[in-house]
Structures are given as C-alpha cells and as structure tokens.
Amino acid sequence: MLVWFYNKKWVIRQMGGFCMKKIIMAAGENSQTILLGILVIICIIIVLNMISFFYKKYKNSHFNKNDLTNQIFDEDQSQLYVLVRTKDFKVLFISSRFQEVFHIAKERIVVDFMVLKEMVEERVYRDFMKQYQSWNQENSFKYSFKMKDVDQWFVLTVSAIENGKYHLFAFYDHSEDVLKEKDYLKQIETTKNESEYKASFLSRMSHEIRTPMNGIIGMLTLARNTQDTKQEDYYLQQAQDISQYLLSLINEVLDMSRMEAGKLELENKPFNIYHLEPQLNNIFKETIEKKDVMFKIEYFDFDVKYFVGDELRIMQILVNLLSNASKFTEKGEIKVTFRQMYKEDQVANIMMRVHDTGKGMSREFLSHIFRPFEQEGVEISKKYGGSGLGMAITDQLVKLMGGEIVVDSLEGKGSDFTVFLNLPISTNQQYEDEKEVVVEEFSFDQKRILLAEDNDINAEICLSVLNAKGAFVERVENGQVAVETFKKHAEHYYDLILMDIQMPEMNGYEATQAIRSLNREDSQSIPIFALSADAYVENKRYSKKTGMNGHFSKPIDFDEMEKELGQFFSRRDIDEKNI
Numbered sequence: 001m002l003v004w005f006y007n008k009k010w011v012i013r014q015m016g017g018f019c020m021k022k023i024i025m026a027a028g029e030n031s032q033t034i035l036l037g038i039l040v041i042i043c044i045i046i047v048l049n050m051i052s053f054f055y056k057k058y059k060n061s062h063f064n065k066n067d068l069t070n071q072i073f074d075e076d077q078s079q080l081y082v083l084v085r086t087k088d089f090k091v092l093f094i095s096s097r098f099q100e101v102f103h104i105a106k107e108r109i110v111v112d113f114m115v116l117k118e119m120v121e122e123r124v125y126r127d128f129m130k131q132y133q134s135w136n137q138e139n140s141f142k143y144s145f146k147m148k149d150v151d152q153w154f155v156l157t158v159s160a161i162e163n164g165k166y167h168l169f170a171f172y173d174h175s176e177d178v179l180k181e182k183d184y185l186k187q188i189e190t191t192k193n194e195s196e197y198k199a200s201f202l203s204r205m206s207h208e209i210r211t212p213m214n215g216i217i218g219m220l221t222l223a224r225n226t227q228d229t230k231q232e233d234y235y236l237q238q239a240q241d242i243s244q245y246l247l248s249l250i251n252e253v254l255d256m257s258r259m260e261a262g263k264l265e266l267e268n269k270p271f272n273i274y275h276l277e278p279q280l281n282n283i284f285k286e287t288i289e290k291k292d293v294m295f296k297i298e299y300f301d302f303d304v305k306y307f308v309g310d311e312l313r314i315m316q317i318l319v320n321l322l323s324n325a326s327k328f329t330e331k332g333e334i335k336v337t338f339r340q341m342y343k344e345d346q347v348a349n350i351m352m353r354v355h356d357t358g359k360g361m362s363r364e365f366l367s368h369i370f371r372p373f374e375q376e377g378v379e380i381s382k383k384y385g386g387s388g389l390g391m392a393i394t395d396q397l398v399k400l401m402g403g404e405i406v407v408d409s410l411e412g413k414g415s416d417f418t419v420f421l422n423l424p425i426s427t428n429q430q431y432e433d434e435k436e437v438v439v440e441e442f443s444f445d446q447k448r449i450l451l452a453e454d455n456d457i458n459a460e461i462c463l464s465v466l467n468a469k470g471a472f473v474e475r476v477e478n479g480q481v482a483v484e485t486f487k488k489h490a491e492h493y494y495d496l497i498l499m500d501i502q503m504p505e506m507n508g509y510e511a512t513q514a515i516r517s518l519n520r521e522d523s524q525s526i527p528i529f530a531l532s533a534d535a536y537v538e539n540k541r542y543s544k545k546t547g548m549n550g551h552f553s554k555p556i557d558f559d560e561m562e563k564e565l566g567q568f569f570s571r572r573d574i575d576e577k578n579i
Contacts, residue, residue, distance in 0.1 A: 222235045265536070269311075
C-alpha cells in the first residue's frame with residue numbers, strides 16, 4: 001500500500017497508459033465510451049492528487065509539531081528536559097545540552113534511562129526513587145539534589161502528561177541560589193562567632209584589667225595609711241610593678257586589636273642582628289639564672305650582620321617566647337639560637353629558635369596555642385598568671401612579617417619554638433648609617449624646657465619629675481601659646497621642647513610646623529619631642545614628618561626619655577662635627 005502510495009506518479013502513468021490503449025482500441029466502437037473513459041481517468045487523477053495533498057499536509061503538520069517541541073525545550077536554557085514513556089521508560093526527547101551539563105552521553109540515556117543515577121550518590125538515588133514511586137501524579141513532584149563529586153545543586157521537577165502516559169523530567173540548576181544561601185548562613189555564623197568572641201573578650205578583659213587595678217588601688221591605700229617609710233616604699237614599688245603589668249596588658253590588647261583589623265604597621269629599617277643578644281641578656285639573663293637554669297644565646301652561619309626589618313617587633317616575638325620559656329622552666333636550660341639558613345637575591349632566610357627543658361605542652365593544647373586568651377588550664381593561669389595573648393600576638397607578628405612559626409613540645413620534656421623570617425640584607429649605605437654611636441650620659445640638670453601640655457595631671461607629673469632632675473620647666477596649655485612663648489624668648493634660650501599632640505587652639509603638630517617656619521636661627525635646630533598617648537608606628541612617623549625629632553608615648557618612662565635624649569644629642573654632636 002505504502003509502495004503504491006509513495007510511487008503514485010508511476011501508478012498514474014501506468015494506469016494512464018493502459019487506459020489510453022483501451023480507448024484507442026475502442027475508438028471505433030463508440031465515441032461515447034471514449035468520453036466516459038476520459039472522465040473516469042480525470043476523476044481518478046483528481047482523487048489521487050487530493051489523497052497526496054492531504055497526506056503531505058498531515059505529515060508536515062506532525063513534523064512541525066515535533067520540531068516546535070524540540071525547539072521550545074532546547075531554547076529554554078534555564079532547564080534541561082527528558083521526556084519518557086512511563087510504561088517502559090523509553091526516552092522520547094532529551095535536551096541537547098544534557099550531556100554538556102551532566103557528562104553522561106545522550107546515547108547511553110536513550111538506551112537506558114536509569115543511567116542517570118550515576119549523577120548522584122547511591123543514598124540520594126534511593127531517596128529519590130522512594131519519593132518518586134509514592135508520587136500520586138496529580139501535581140508536579142519536586143526533588144532537590146547535589147551532583148556527585150561536584151558542587152552543583154539541581155531541582156528536579158517531574159510532571160505527568162496525558163494522564164501519566166508520559167513523564168517529563170525538568171532539571172533546574174540552582175547552584176547559585178544554594179551558594180548564596182550558604183554564604184549568607186556563613187556570614188550569620190561568622191557574625192554570631194564574632195559577637196560571642198567580643199562578649200568573651202570584654203568579660204575576660206574586665207577580669208584581666210580589674211585584677212591589677214585592684215592591686216594598684218590596694219597598694220596605694222596601704223601606702224597612704226602606713227607610718228612606716230620602708231613599708232610605704234614597698235607598697236609604692238608594688239603599685240608601680242603592677243602598673244607596668246597593666247600597661248603591658250593594654251599594649252597587648254591594642255596590638256591584638258590592630259592586627260585583627262589589619263592596621264598594625266611594621267617599621268622596617270636596618271638593624272644589626274647581633275644587637276639582639278645584649279638586649280635579651282639585659283631582660284632575661286639574671287632572672288633565668290636565679291632559678292639555676294642555664295641561659296645561652298648562639299649565632300651560626302652568618303656572613304652578614306645587617307638586615308632590614310622591624311627590630312622592635314622581632315624583639316617582641318623573642319621576648320614573648322622567652323617569657324613563656326622562663327615561666328615554665330624550673331631546671332635545665334633555655335637556649336636562643338640564631339641561624340642564617342640561606343641567601344637568595346639579597347634576601348636571607350633567618351631561623352630564630354627558643355628551646356627550653358620546661359614542662360612542655362599537650363598535643364591538644366598545641367592545636368590551639370595561638371588563639372587569643374588561650375592557656376593550658378585554670379591551674380596554669382592561677383599558678384603562672386598571664387593574659388594568654390602573648391602567643392596569639394607572636395603568631396600574628398610572624399605572619400605579618402611573611403614568616404612561619406613551628407612548635408614542637410613534649411609534656412615533661414620541654415618545648416621548641418622556631419621562627420623563620422625572610423629578611424632583606426642591608427646595603428653598604430645602610431650599614432654606614434648603622435655604625436654604633438658612643439652615647440654620652442644625658443642629664444636634665446640646668447636644662448631649660450618648654451612643656452606644652454593641656455592636661456593638668458600630666459603637666460604636674462612632668463613638672464615634678466623634671467624639676468626634681470634639676471630642669472627649669474615652663475608649662476603652657478596649648479600649641480598657640482607654645483609658639484608665642486618660644487618667639488618672645490631669645491634665640492637658643494630653650495634646650496628642648498616637649499609637645500603634647502592633642503591640645504585646644506592649636507595641636508602639637510601645627511605648633512611644631514609654626515615654630516619650624518619662624519625666621520630665627522634656632523627654629524630648625526631646637527629639639528622638639530612629641531608627648532602622646534598614641535604609640536603606633538604611623539603616629540611616630542607622622543611626628544617626624546611634621547618636624548619633630550622624636551616621639552615619647554604616655555605614660556612616660558622618664559628614665560627611657562633620658563636614654564633616648566642622650567642618644568639624640570650624641571648623634572647630633574657627631575653630625576655637627578662632620579659638617
């Protein structure tokens with residue numbers, strides 16, 4: 001039938017030829033018969049053409065319908081589709097991008113629809129099948145899943161077509177939504193942790209600050225109430241010692257806060273690595289050896305002395321590590337080792353190790369030793385004290401310098417803290433700048449000092465201490481008056497200006513710039529030193545940038561002030577001689 005239908009032209013030609021022969025043969029018999037035959041042939045041709053026309057129309061409409069379905073599914077980029085016949089899961093349609101997204105060949109899916117289970121974990125597949133088989137097919141069925149071994153999430157919507165004769169599986173990639181939700185939940189968790197950390201921090205700091213404050217107030221109360229001069233001196237010394245601890249605690253908290261905020265700056269300049277030894281000996285040697293513990297500092301494999309780095313912060317790292325070693329070591333030795341590991345492109349890798357034979361630490365504690373306020377136990381805190389910030393600050397400083405810290409410890413055996421830093425090697429010019437200066441002893445005796453300080457208590461402290469040291473101090477209350485007072489005196493009348501920063505009318509920076517701009521011989525040479533509660537590197541840099549010669553941080557250590565002024569005047573004398 002189909003052969004006849006598709007070869008209708010041949011049939012018509014055959015039938016047409018056959019009929020014409022018959023007509024010619026009968027031509028002589030009856031002209032009426034001829035006419036009738038022609039009409040019959042024409043009718044047959046018309047009928048066959050009509051059948052051909054309607055078949056083509058049916059075929060084209062069926063083809064266009066399928067083609068339109070394919071086009072709609074393929075153009076919908078938001079979802080991927082698979083259409084199956086329910087009774088045998090024969091795949092009737094599959095989106096062209098299916099293989100690209102799910103990495104399963106379309107040919108495999110067409111042969112066996114169930115290969116799709118390879119996309120997910122076995123447990124996910126079982127869970128889906130359980131829900132799919134219990135689906136009532138009245139409404140669309142949705143199922144969310146994550147692809148195996150890939151961070152991609154999909155929502156699968158299954159819809160029943162023609163009363164369940166067909167099932168359409170639509171896959172929607174909602175990975176972006178899931179990742180946004182995860183990020184949002186992570187932010188909530190981070191905010192919660194930060195809030196809990198801040199609450200814990202404030203609670204801990206309240207305790208850490210109140211304890212020494214209670215000691216200071218208590219000692220001052222005892223000193224005021226005693227009639228015994230020696231006992232009074234003892235109480236005052238105790239109050240001063242506790243004050244120093246409180247100050248160090250506040251400095252640690254500020255350091256930690258600035259490091260966490262990414263605002264702590266390093267002051268990199270040339271320094272002699274061998275100068276670390278006498279500084280460490282001055283701080284620790286006597287204290288450690290009093291406990292009958294051997295203290296030793298060693299250097300190995302150095303072929304240069306001068307490096308560029310923040311010497312103060314490197315010292316802070318070593319002091320923190322040695323403070324712990326000294327605290328927890330009752331016998332044996334504490335040894336500091338410096339070693340130049342290697343050099344490459346004018347940068348040296350330096351190892352600094354603090355070794356002790358103390359009590360050591362547990363493996364569990366080592367896993368979180370660098371967290372703020374961490375101590376191994378309540379007993380440790382009670383027996384040895386400390387804020388638990390030293391190791392956290394040490395770790396942050398090492399990271400800030402681009403270095404690495406490694407800890408090895410065994411309970412009852414001791415600990416090794418090893419720091420590796422890459423330090424640029426100083427140039428010859430920097431080496432010349434670092435030549436040692438013989439510091440002459442500085443004395444405030446007979447020195448004329450202009451003090452600009454708006455706070456009465458701070459001014460009273462400075463006046464009392466400096467006058468007791470033999471200085472003649474003139475105090476003014478703001479920067480504007482400081483400039484006017486300096487101007488009204490003869491040139492070189494003052495030996496030194498101590499300038500507070502935060503003052504009314506005119507601050508210390510502005511006053512310094514005003515003095516430096518005066519048209520008089522001593523406007524450039526008069527030493528001006530800042531007195532400021534701001535002790536950060538950037539504050540000290542700014543003080544020098546505005547024309548000051550140095551920066552003293554409050555609370556002021558007047559003994560340290562004398563040392564720094566001695567260094568300043570000694571260097572200035574050398575510079576003047578070389579001119």
